[in-house]
Amino acid sequence: MKTMAISLGLLGGALLCMPETTVSASQRGEQPASSLETIVVTARLREEAARDVPFALTVFDGLALEQRRIDDTLSLFRHVPGLSLTSFDDGRFAYFQLRGIGPLSQAISPDDGSVVTYVDGVPQPVYASEFAYLELERFEVLRGPQGTLFGRNSQGGALNITTRAPGDTLLTRGRLEGGEDGYLLAQGSISGPLVEDHLRAGITLRASNVNGFIPNIAPGGGKLGDRESYAGRGTLVFTPSGETGPRFTLAANADRQISSPFYYVLRGQPRAQVELNPENEVKRTAWGVSLTSEVSLGGWDLTSVTAGNGFRNDQFTDDTDGLIYGPLFGQPPSDFLPPLSFSDWQEDERRFYQELRLSNTEKQELSWTAGLVYFRSDFETDLKNRSTFSPFLSGDRDATQKIDSYAAFGEITAPLASPRVQGTLGLRFTRDEKSLDSTFQGVGFPGSVDAFAQQSSANFNLWTGRAALLWEATDDINLYATIGRGAKSGGFPRFTLSAAVGQDSEAYAESTSWTYEVGAKSLLPGGRGEIELSGFYNDVSDEQLFVLDFINFTFVPVNLDTRSYGVEAQGSYVLSDSWSMAGGLSWTRGQIREASPLTGAERGNRIPNVARLSSTLTLNYQGAEFPLGNRTAAPMAIFTHQYVSSRAADVAGSFNMPSYHNVDARVGLRFGGMEVYAFGRNLFDTTQELNGVLYGPGVEGASLGRGRIVGIGLTTTL
Numbered sequence: 001m002k003t004m005a006i007s008l009g010l011l012g013g014a015l016l017c018m019p020e021t022t023v024s025a026s027q028r029g030e031q032p033a034s035s036l037e038t039i040v041v042t043a044r045l046r047e048e049a050a051r052d053v054p055f056a057l058t059v060f061d062g063l064a065l066e067q068r069r070i071d072d073t074l075s076l077f078r079h080v081p082g083l084s085l086t087s088f089d090d091g092r093f094a095y096f097q098l099r100g101i102g103p104l105s106q107a108i109s110p111d112d113g114s115v116v117t118y119v120d121g122v123p124q125p126v127y128a129s130e131f132a133y134l135e136l137e138r139f140e141v142l143r144g145p146q147g148t149l150f151g152r153n154s155q156g157g158a159l160n161i162t163t164r165a166p167g168d169t170l171l172t173r174g175r176l177e178g179g180e181d182g183y184l185l186a187q188g189s190i191s192g193p194l195v196e197d198h199l200r201a202g203i204t205l206r207a208s209n210v211n212g213f214i215p216n217i218a219p220g221g222g223k224l225g226d227r228e229s230y231a232g233r234g235t236l237v238f239t240p241s242g243e244t245g246p247r248f249t250l251a252a253n254a255d256r257q258i259s260s261p262f263y264y265v266l267r268g269q270p271r272a273q274v275e276l277n278p279e280n281e282v283k284r285t286a287w288g289v290s291l292t293s294e295v296s297l298g299g300w301d302l303t304s305v306t307a308g309n310g311f312r313n314d315q316f317t318d319d320t321d322g323l324i325y326g327p328l329f330g331q332p333p334s335d336f337l338p339p340l341s342f343s344d345w346q347e348d349e350r351r352f353y354q355e356l357r358l359s360n361t362e363k364q365e366l367s368w369t370a371g372l373v374y375f376r377s378d379f380e381t382d383l384k385n386r387s388t389f390s391p392f393l394s395g396d397r398d399a400t401q402k403i404d405s406y407a408a409f410g411e412i413t414a415p416l417a418s419p420r421v422q423g424t425l426g427l428r429f430t431r432d433e434k435s436l437d438s439t440f441q442g443v444g445f446p447g448s449v450d451a452f453a454q455q456s457s458a459n460f461n462l463w464t465g466r467a468a469l470l471w472e473a474t475d476d477i478n479l480y481a482t483i484g485r486g487a488k489s490g491g492f493p494r495f496t497l498s499a500a501v502g503q504d505s506e507a508y509a510e511s512t513s514w515t516y517e518v519g520a521k522s523l524l525p526g527g528r529g530e531i532e533l534s535g536f537y538n539d540v541s542d543e544q545l546f547v548l549d550f551i552n553f554t555f556v557p558v559n560l561d562t563r564s565y566g567v568e569a570q571g572s573y574v575l576s577d578s579w580s581m582a583g584g585l586s587w588t589r590g591q592i593r594e595a596s597p598l599t600g601a602e603r604g605n606r607i608p609n610v611a612r613l614s615s616t617l618t619l620n621y622q623g624a625e626f627p628l629g630n631r632t633a634a635p636m637a638i639f640t641h642q643y644v645s646s647r648a649a650d651v652a653g654s655f656n657m658p659s660y661h662n663v664d665a666r667v668g669l670r671f672g673g674m675e676v677y678a679f680g681r682n683l684f685d686t687t688q689e690l691n692g693v694l695y696g697p698g699v700e701g702a703s704l705g706r707g708r709i710v711g712i713g714l715t716t717t718l
Contacts, residue, residue, distance in 0.1 A: 042162060043142050044411070045121075045149050045369055046359060051521040054424060054468035054480035056534040056568055058141040058584065062164060065136050067638050068618060069666065069679075073130040074705075076159075078642045078662060080141050081614040082568055082586030086691045087130065088703050089225060091257035091284040092313050094130035098143060100564025100590030100610045101156030101486070101513065101538055104545035104651055108508060108557050110349055110379045111403055111434075112544070113153040113488030119161045120251065120292060121305045123152045123375075125349055128286035128311035131255040132231035134204045135189060137164040143568075144515050144536065145486030147464030148411055148426035151355065151373050155486035155513055156538075165237055165249065166191035166202035172718045173204075177679070179711020182211035182226075191235075197242050203234045213706055214262045218277040218322075218337060224262035225706065231255045247294045255286040264693060264701030266323045267655075272687075272704060275322035277337050286311040296361070305355040313347040319385075319393065328699045329389075341393070345383040347494075352376040365419075370410035377403040381494060386443070392497045394445035399438035399496050405489075406431045411466075420472040427465040434458050434507075436492040440499035449502040458507040462487040476523040486513040486540075493546065493557045508557040513540040529573030537565040545599065545651065558599055560651065562607055564590035578624065583617035592651055600652025609691055611659075613645040628669075636675065637667040649692030655700055657689040662705075673717040680710045 039050040039059050050059055058080050060070060070076050073094050077085040084097035086106065095107050096115035103114055107126050117124040124131075133139070140160040147153035150160075170192035177185040184207075191202030207230050212223030233253040239245060259282050265272045288309030295302045320341040322333030357371035379401040387393035411426030440452040468482040490510040498505050519534030542559035570584030590607030623635035642662040649655050663684055668677025682688070688705035695701055 041138070041140050041160075043140055043160060044413075045357065046367065051478050051523070051530070051532075052422075052470065054422075054470045055466075055482050055484075055517055056143040056519055056532060056536075056570075058143075058570060060139045062137050064582075065133070065139060067620060067666075068640060069664075070136075070139065071133055076133075076139070078640065078664065079616050079618070081570070081584040081616050082143070082566070082588060083141065083614075084609045084611065084647075086609055088261050088263050089227065089706075090259045090261035090263075090280075090282045090315075091130050091227075091229075091255075091286075092127055092282060092315070095126075096129075096156075096159070097607075097610060098141075098157035099536055099538060099566065099586075100562065100588050100607050101540060101543075104543055104560065104562075104608055106546045108493050108544050108546045109491045110377060110401065110494060111152075111432075111489055111491050113147075113155055115156045115159065116150070116152045116154045117159040117161065118150060119253075119288070120163055120249075120290060121355065122288065122290050122307040122309065122353055123150075124288070125286065125309060125311050125351060127313065127347065127349065128255070128284065131286055132206055132208075132229060133161070134187075134206060134231060134233045134253070135164045135202065135235075136161060138162040143534075144482065144517055145464060145466065145484040145513065147430075147462075147486055148409060148428050148466050148484075149369065151353070151375060151405075151407060153428075153430060153462060153464055153486070153488050155488045155511065155540075163233070163235070163251070164202075166193075166200040166235055168193050168196075168200065172716075174716045175713065176715075177711055177713035179679070180709050181213060181706075182209060183709050183711055184209050185713075198239055200237045201235065203232070205232045206230070210706075210709070212260060212262075214265060214704070215271075215273040216262075216276055216279060217273050218275045218279075221276065221279065224260045224274060224276070224279060227257060227259040229255070229257045246296075249292045249294075250290070251292075252289045253287065257284050258282070263317070264321070264324065264703055266321070266327075267689075267692070267700040267702050269323070273323065275333055275337065276318040277339055278316070278318055278342075280317045281315070283314040284311060299361055301359050301361055303355075303357040303359075305353065305357075307353045308351065309353075310348070310350040313345075315343070315345050315347075317343045319343055319387065324695055324699060324701060328696045341387045341389070343383065343385050343393075345381065347379070347381050349377060349379045351378075366412070366414045368410070368412040371408070373405070373407040373409070375403070375405040375407075377401070379403075379494070383495065387445070391445045391448035391500045393500075395443055395448055395500050396441040397438065397496055397499060399436065399494075401492060401494075402435045402437075403491075404433045416469075422470040422472075424466070424468040424470070426467075427463070430460075430462040430464070430487075430489075432460040432462070432489040432491075434460070434489075434491050436496070436505065438496045438499060438505070440496070442500070445500075448500040452499045452502050454496065454499065454504050456492065456504060456507065458490065458492070460489045460491075460510050462489060462510060462512075478521045480517075480519055480521075482515075482517045484515040484517070486515060487511065488544070490544075506557075508544060509542045509559045511540060511542045511544055511559070513538055515539075524571075524573065529571060531571035532569070534568045535566070536568070537563070539563050556598065558596060560596055560599070560601060561593035562590065563593055564588055564607060564610070578621055580620045580622075581618065582620075583615065585613075585615040586611075587613050596651070600650070600654070602653070605651055605653045606648040608648050608650050609657075611645045611647050613643070615641075615643045617641045628671075631671055634670045635668075636670050636677070638665070640664045644688075649700070649702075650694060652694070654694035655692065657692050657702065658687075660686050660688045662686065662688065675715045676712075677714070678710070678712050680708065682706065682708045683710075684708070
């Protein structure tokens with residue numbers, strides 16, 4: 001409460017010191033309340049209306065992102081039904097499944113291509129896909145395989161982020177928030193012209209902190225789950241010949257997170273707590289730089305995307321929580337209190353991405369895009385394990401994985417018989433060449449070898465593509481059908497644990513899939529709303545699983561066939577000049593299609609962490625201005641509800657994680673370009689299990705979402 005009082009004082013003082021500001025509706029990004037504007041997306045690497053895209057997608061424009069406070073990975077998950085998230089809130093372990101396609105536990109390697117995040121066309125590192133969202137113009141969740149036009153093959157879907165480019169007028173923004181659990185956030189940005197008509201620049205910085213919420217009952221322990229974050233992004237836009245000529249966009253970003261995660265707590269306790277000595281600590285830094293060059297060549301547009309990005313992860317973990325390993329081995333929890341079993345590891349990935357893309361100019365009857373891609377990844381792991389009970393978790397390992405990937409792609413959309421019927425055909429070929437160079441040094445644990453080395457390589461050839469039909473049935477209704485071929489590469493697991501007993505880490509197989517989708521996208525009468533309905537069926541061969549074998553206490557890669565099918569609905573509606581609503585619903589049935597004695601999987605078991613039913617609903621209120629002292633004010637409020645039904649913890653169906661509801665709210669006043677508000681996250685303080693694991697008979701672990709945080713904040717736009 002002391003931190004809360006300090007936060008209140010800071011915000012109150014800032015409010016008193018703020019001058020009255022005025023800002024136009026266009027600067028705020030507001031839209032007329034009486035009707036919806038056409039949503040423009042780049043889901044097919046060109047600008048087009050969302051309703052003309054022949055597959056389902058969920059889109060948030062800049063205003064929606066700001067109002068709903070979609071700031072990072074977890075807040076995005078709260079607004080996208082059908083999207084599953086496995087996260088430990090440490091900036092490192094965050095993986096998505098979409099429509100039941102994705103890792104069945106964790107991403108096996110840094111090359112997982114299940115649901116890839118792209119920022120301005122650049123694929124982001126899988127092990128650093130949890131980052132701060134800064135200065136976004138639009139966020140598109142593309143459902144179904146996107147390996148035709150997007151690199152890294154995005155088998156289940158893609159998260160396509162478009163950042164906000166600096167404009168031709170000076171614009172500054174600020175945001176300050178404070179709340180319970182030591183929550184603080186400060187963000188500022190400035191953008192505008194440096195040389196009129198030729199050079200524009202923008203920079204955004206954010207810092208945030210939140211305290212832990214899971215007690216650590218070890219002597220001297222505090223609370224785990226805290227996070228300290230720093231993020232920044234800078235952009236330069238150079239137009240040497242003015243806006244009608246070539247355009248060059250240089251962007252750089254950095255994201256630093258320092259946390260003390262708890263990972264799993266023992267399920268069934270009266271109170272969630274852990275017993276760790278020493279406490280877990282993670283320091284993760286992600287970075288990126290990109291240059292996008294756009295040149296018009298008569299009737300053709302040439303785009304080049306050149307980028308480098310990567311991350312470094314420094315992590316120290318106590319691998320034996322006494323509250324879990326005590327009952328697992330039938331010993332007192334205090335036996336696991338001394339720091340005898342731990343992992344000390346560093347990861348470092350450096351990536352290079354080059355795409356050359358040629359397309360015809362916009363607004364032509366026939367649209368086409370073709371391109372070439374080169375991708376390079378150097379991933380290094382330095383892992384030091386110590387264990388009192390397993391040779392697989394004792395020893396020092398160094399491993400380097402290298403990936404060289406080459407791809408060629410093309411897609412064409414053209415009218416068929418009638419301008420109201422559009423056909424799309426696309427194809428992509430990807431060649432991945434991978435190598436593993438690893439060493440192991442034993443530390444004298446019985447059963448492990450003194451030393452071992454492995455040098456292996458594997459190559460994968462992947463074909464992906466799609467065919468689609470879109471029928472403009474009326475001026476307001478579009479119907480579509482799509483067949484998509486998805487794939488993600490095989491490779492080597494990130495941990496070479498089998499080296500402890502002198503065995504190579506075997507390559508796991510690539511995964512392939514066929515997706516069939518039909519749907520309808522319709523404007524509602526009067527242009528006050530829109531609705532989208534879709535049905536899908538996914539047939540996946542060799543889905544990838546990184547399973548923890550608790551007999552040998554090692555991770556083992558496994559491939560299993562799966563299938564998933566379901567229906568989705570989403571839409572938005574303007575209720576009045578002040579009220580609007582938006583939401584979605586997803587029903588997904590995902591099943592394992594084969595038995596696996598090692599994993600305990602049986603044919604017909606549920607795909608882990610995939611909710612049968614999930615939904616979101618947002619109510620938005622933007623009231624009319626009224627006089628307040630010597631100012632004018634306008635009330636505003638936004639309420640968001642998320643429902644997630646029960647989910648299986650693993651492929652064996654060991655136990656189900658319970659359903660939950662999450663409610664967020666923000667209520668305040670707008671004074672021209674300034675907003676003052678109170679907010680609440682997880683208002684009803686519900687317990688939310690984000691993923692689970694079976695350690696042994698009757699010993700179950702769960703990763704938990706954070707409880708309620710209530711606070712106040714203000715934003716300014718000048």
